[in-house]
Amino acid sequence: MKSKYNVILFILLITFWIILTPIINFLSVLIGAVISLLIVLYSRDIAFKDEEMPDYTLINLITYLKFILILIVEIIKSNISVAKIVLNPSLPLSPCFVKVPVKFKNDVLNVIFANAVTLTPGTITVDMQEDGFIIHALTKEAAEGMTNSVIEQYCRRLEDGGIKNN
Template identity: 45%
Template structure:
């Protein structure tokens, strides 16, 4: 019960700070409206932040690891954009679409979402469905499906769970 209250208080501070960043000027009106809105959001949502099972993710080491993941992801996004642009503008359209089914044992919902979204953002792959540990991934070219096995993204997700 106390843990829940602490979580809600933390969420209240984060959401109110976010509201004040977005509002054009910090006035009494904007603070009052923001407080009311944030209280309603917290009252109507059960678990806005990570659940108890995922609480080890709060450590500083994990947050730094997550931050070091951002440049990797940005690089992948640029590569994948150029890749798809090349395929789309090629008059012959060298594609060979199909499904790849891979097994990645991840325990936490957070890392699962991170992995699935990163796969969608990497060249030529798109997450279609996740059933427990099985990921159904659509690939655009054959090379893309080969790149999925033992990828850097998977290693990052694994390291986050340790």
């Protein structure tokens, strides 16, 4: 089962390499393949266990793509919000920490949620605890918006959409 994930990871990495390579020729693809193989070999023992990995079905992949689109929209909205704060001459910051009582049944989703929060400008996941996350926000409004956020709701959809429970 693990070899299936290694093959998928290799294909994703080599595809990403080809997309980013300005000139596609045999040598550049070969270099990308070697680097991708080294990454797969290096990361195979530090990845999640098989029972923690999501099932790769068409429905799950569509759900993940929707999540990525939602995340991009949230990142854009947060960028605009942070830009308004920074460009305001009075710099209306009210930084604070908030504990968000969110816990998913699966460690993969906990990591996805924590990383999604950190990717959105103005918030960062500081700690992941047994009963939730400690998040730092630039404003109190952003901190209050973390409870029952769109990201959390969509992670719940991902949880219901087929990620195996521990």
